[in-house]
Each structure stands twice: as C-alpha cells, then as structure tokens.
Amino acid sequence: MNAKFERIKNWIALFLLAFGFIVCLWLTLNIHRDLKPSGKRTLLLAHWQGERGCREALDKVIKEYEKLHPDVEVRQQIIVGAGDAYVRWCVTQIIAGTMPDIMEYHGGFRPYLANYFAGLSDYVDKPNPYNKGNELEEIPWKDTFYGGMMGSWEPELLDYFTIPNTLYTMRFYCNKDMLREAIGSNKLPETMDEFFAVCEKLKEKGVIPVVAENISGDTGLQYFIKFFSQMFWTLENSIDYNHDGGVAYFEFYRGFLCGDVKFNTDRMKALMELMKKSSDYWGKGANALSSDIAPYLFIQGKGACYFCGSWLGRQMVQSCKFELGDFPFPLIGKDDPTAGRFYCGPWGENLLQPGMSLAVADTPNKDLAIDFLQFLTTRKNNGVFNAGPCWLPGVMGADIPPEMKGFKPLIRGKSIWPAFLSSAVNVEFKRLLQNYTGGTYGYGEFINELESTYAEYAPKDYDRYAVQSFQRLSKLEELRDRIDARRQEAITLKKESPPELIQQLQELYEYQIIGLNAIRAIHGAAPQGKE
C-alpha cells in the first residue's frame, strides 16, 4: 500500500514539474510574441529607472515620436534592480545577441562599449535636427547639454557613447510644518550657524532634526564634502602642481609625500568640529540607517529634514502629507564661530554629473535609435520627460519641474572633491567618519588613523590605478598602430596621408600624454619633486 502511495506521489510530483515547465514555456513564448514587431519597426529601450513617474513620462514622449513616425514602435523594458541585477541582465543580452536598441548605460558593461555599442561622435558634433526652428538650431547636439556631454566621452576609445537625460543635485528636503512650529517663522536657514539654531529648537521639541543615513547612504560623507568645498580652496595654491585649476588624486599624493599637505591642521580640526556639531542632530542610530529606510522616516514625519538627491523628487512630492520644502546645504560664512576664519567661499555644483545616460547598441536599428534620442533630448521633450519623475533636465533651457526649482544647480562657487579619497581610502574614511560622528573616536584618534590609513591604502590604490592606466594606454597604443598602418598604406600607394589620420594621431597622443602624466606623477612622487 505504502509503495503504491509512494508511486502516486512521484507521479504527482512529476506532473507538477511538467505543468510548471509548460506554464513557464507558455509565459516565455508569450513575452516573445509580445516583443515581436507588429509590422512596424520596433525600437526596444531598456533602463532601470523604476522611480515614480519615469515610465509614464517616457511613454508620453514615445507617443509623440510614434505620431511623427507611424511606422515605428518604441517599447521600454524596465529591469528592476539598479546595479548588479541590471548589469547581469544587460550582459546576458549582449552575449546572446538579443540586445535592446537603446540601453541605459551602467559602468558594469563598459568593457563591451567598443564592440557592441555605437560611437556617437559623428552625430553629437552636428546640430540635433529636431531643434530646427528653436534657439539651439545651430548648436552641436553635445553643447545643448549642461556640461557639454563631457561625462559621455570615452578617452581611451576616442568617442562619445551615451546621451544624458537628466542631472542630479542634492538638497535638504524639509518638513515646513515642523520647522514653522519650532522656530515660529517660514525662514529657512542659510548659514550653518542658523541651521544649528534651528536644529537645536527642533531637538528641544523632541523632533529628530535631520534624518541621516550612514549605512548604504552617506550623509556624513556628503556633509564632509560640502564643508571641504568651502574651506579648502587653499589646496589650489599649494598642490595644484601643474596649474590646471584642479587638484587630482596623484597631486594630493605627491603633496603628502613631499610634505606640502598635511592632515592634522587647524583647518581640518575646525572642519571636524563642524562635523561633530552636525552629527549631534542626526538622531540616534543614524549610523545604522540605510537609504531604503531613511526617506520613509522623513515621509512619515519622524524627522524634520533629510539630505538627499533630486532623484527622489516625485516620491517626496507625492508621499509627503505635510508642506514639503527644500533648501541648499547652508554656508559656513565668515562669521561662523567654529570655522568662519577658514571659510574661503561658497560650495558650488559646477562638476555636474549626468544621469539616465542612454547608449545605442550596434544593431540594425542604430540610426533609428539615434533619431529617437535626438527627439527625446530636444528642449521641450527633455522637459516633458523630466517633469514625470520630477528630475532636473539635462538639456539647457528645458523646463524645470516647478517642484524642483530649488534643486537648480548652484554653480557660483567651488566644488572641491577631497582628493585624498581614492577608492580604498574612501571605504576606510567612511568607517572612520562613522566612528568619529558616532562618538567612538575623538579628533586625535580620528586624524591619526586617517593619516596612517592614507599612508597604507593610497599606494595600493595608486598602484591599481596605474595598472588600469597601463591597460588603457595599451588600447591607445593599438589604436595608434592601426592609424600608422593606414598612413603607411597611403604612402605605399603613393598617396597623401589623409588629414583626418594626422588629426586622429594627434588626438590619440594628447590622451596618451594626459594618462602618462598621471602614472608618472604617481610613480615619481617623491620628496625631491618640490621643496
């Protein structure tokens, strides 16, 4: 009896397995049927932006495009899970040869750019045809974006590969009802001193002044960078060795080895005091909060302010049941009792990072995909698209969603990246900062550990950097060989070497030299470099 029952159980299991398999197969085939073109040319666009409003806004632009081109159908595929999941999906499509025509760019598939994606130089140097009749009509497509698409240029491949659609900036989102109740007015703080006074009053009322996130988010680091940008303009005079207007990682390292720059200074001490004061208002457990939870604490009214990026625009606007406000990170100012004497000037947002950058796959639909991207990035359409998720448009002059007016980039100031934060140092620095703001370390312990951490990790980082640069240079060298081969071919055929080859060779050497200077500076950084 038992044996018979066992057999039946096995059959049931087998039946379930077969049933499951058939259902999966049916679903998969359905997806493929759904993706098959309906007699029209179909463009597939894959991205990971699951933020509220993004899909709908993109659909709006797509509908307009389809009206203009009735024989074309554009479909978007949202791959949930930014980061690893998206990259895995993309790489699978690339390898399988089933790439969508347009893909949101992610650093994870950068190694595939050269072979599977279309270079865009020929297009971005010419005006966008959809700008005909407006002010941007005669401007090259790349110059219609904030920052001139500098973030899209791949120096080692000598080409542009992505088209940006948005920009990100960071502000304090604030619960205006709470602030009003605490300070009795609608005035938002402009200086750190005013900000601390507001935080103090909020704290007295039992409210968490600032919801901070220091686990996967990095409120602490963001504060540090904003303070650094206002207090360390002096670095330009001491360690910008090549006078190019910025301090690179390798220049900081050279300065450190030569003794031109030190960590333990009165300036740094004042900055860290500001950090300590700030962290007193972050509420308990800030160092254990992640960026998944923190925004919800703010939305639920458990904290008065939240320092975050414009990417959460639509979520904040739709979810907050109180009067939502925003204000930029306050300035230290010359009168600040803690750090006023080290204040150099305002922070700025002139190193703008593009967002939702779209790359065009090297598929038969390449030209159509580029045409669609040109349509998407006219001033009007870029405004329509960014209005959905409440983002900042990437195209100059496009309408900024009214809710995001306060997020407009503030460019009249300096944006100074702490040039000692190379990758491994950065990870360690976050840990030290958490220990300092959490009260585990005092200033002395923090600064001593920072100095020894930098001395230990920076050489490793720079070595890694040098190896990567060597690999990049090797690629340039191969390109150089191809150009030389074509020049030689022309000479053998007794022809003039085409001028574009000479230009390409010059450009290639320029990039090679920029890369080489960095490597040499790293390896040659020695005390005898500068007194």
Place this chain on the structure above:
Amino acid sequence: MSFCRIETRPYICLALLAALVFLAGNTGLSAEDGLAKIHKLRKQGEYAQAAKECRRQLERKSLDEAERKNLMLELAADYQFDSQVNRSAEAGEAYLNFLNLWPDDPLAAQAHFNLARCLEFIGNNREHDLDEARMHYRTVYEKFPGSIWADQAYFWLAMSYSKELNKETAAATVERLKDFDQRFPNSALKAVVAAELSEFACAYLDDYDMAIESGLKAMNYGIRSHNMKATLRYRLAYLYQFKKGNPENALKWYREIVDASPTKSDYNYFVALERIGALEGKLKGAKAPKVGESKAGEAVK
C-alpha cells in the same frame, strides 16, 4: 572494373583523403580575406585566435613576399596588443624575426618602433629594457628619417628619460624635446610636445617662462583635446597673473576661457569670470572684489 574491386577501395579512399587535405590547405581564404578575418578577431578582443590564424596563414606556400611581411607584422601586433596575457616577449621575438629577414625594408621602421614600445613599458610589459628600447628608437629616426615613425620614435626616446619624474629627469627630457618642432616641422606631435614641455616646466622645473612659451606654442600649433586646451588656457592665465605679475595677459587668457566655454556652466568659467572682475578692478585702480565673495545661491539660468 578492377579499380572498384574490394581490395583497391582502401587505396582509393586514401587517395581521396590526400586530395581533400591538399585542397583544404590550398583553397583556404586568400591573404586579403585572411587579414580581414585577423582584424575582425582582434577587434573582438580574440588576440590568441588572431595570432593562431596568422600562423596558419603564414604556413601557406602560395604567399608572396609582401603578404608574408604583412602577416609577420600582424602576428607580432597580435602578441603585442593582447590585453588578456602578457605576450610582449613573443611580440619582441616576432619583430626581431622580421628585422632579421628584411632589415632595410621600409616596414622595418615599424618593426623597430613597435619593438621599442614592447621593450619599454606598453603592451602589458612591466619589465622594462630601456637601453635596448632606446637603441631601436634611435635606429628608427637615424636609419629611416623619412618614415612616419621617425618623429614618434624621437618623442618616445626623450620621454623614456622621465619614467620617474623629478627635477633631473624632467630636465633631461626637456633638453631633448625643446628643438622637436625644428627637427620635425610637419609632425602631428608638435602641439603635444609643446604642451608636454609646458607641463614639465611648470610642475617640475618651476621654469615659468618656458611653461608660458611652450603653452603659447601648443595653442598656436592647435591642440585638439578639449581638456588639454582648457588646462593650457588656465595655466597661461594663472602663470601670467600669479607668477609673472602680468594682469593684461592674464585677462586675455581668462577671457579666452570664458569665450571658449561651450556651456557657460563649467568650473573654470566661473573662476575666470571672478578673476576677470578682480583684474579689471585692479587695472582701473578700484578696490578689487576678492575671490569667494560672490553670493551663493545663483543658479543656472
């Protein structure tokens, strides 16, 4: 029908097989198609496959001398640029094979040059052999002065003296490069060399006159990269203002930064605007506004 008898059939099969092998060896891709295949493989990052294909092609007896030369250089290049494995030693050997067979061929300049690159440090080779590399660089511009590799070889020879940069090595390189534009007046590298001289003079030698002179030359020769141009403009303005006390020329270069800024929203654009204000004020004798006194909160228009 004796040839179909059972005992003769194995011989017939063997003969057919031999014919097939012969045909397979001689009816493969033409040398031109073969090169296209090799280039395709290399473009896909399949360097080992490309080298294998090269070797296979080289075994063909029907190759003429020109095809053989091309394929030998291709094989060496497949080794040299293999980004997966360090095959610089094999690349070096392949170039040497070429040089042994055709030491005076015009393409020998290419072999000398690439061999020197292998021996130096490009192509994954971290073990330098600088003396030998320098010897090959020298051979290129002395033995083949009219070749397209002569100016490049001269440039890399000079640069090989500044592997580790400090005052002495930078000075050695500068010494070799300062007459580059006279030696190679039509070189594509003229502007790059001038820009590099400006960088060395400024960052390692504190020779601001040379930094300015070379920077101006580089701009006149026509730098193409946006980044390098921006760097040179800023350097010239900075040096004129802070090292040479020449506000008129500093103003000229700050104005160039402002005019050349494509988006009017980059970092140096605003630094330049502020410094123009300060310098104009100074030139008019008015109290100059200090850098950093601008009000925060001015947003992108």
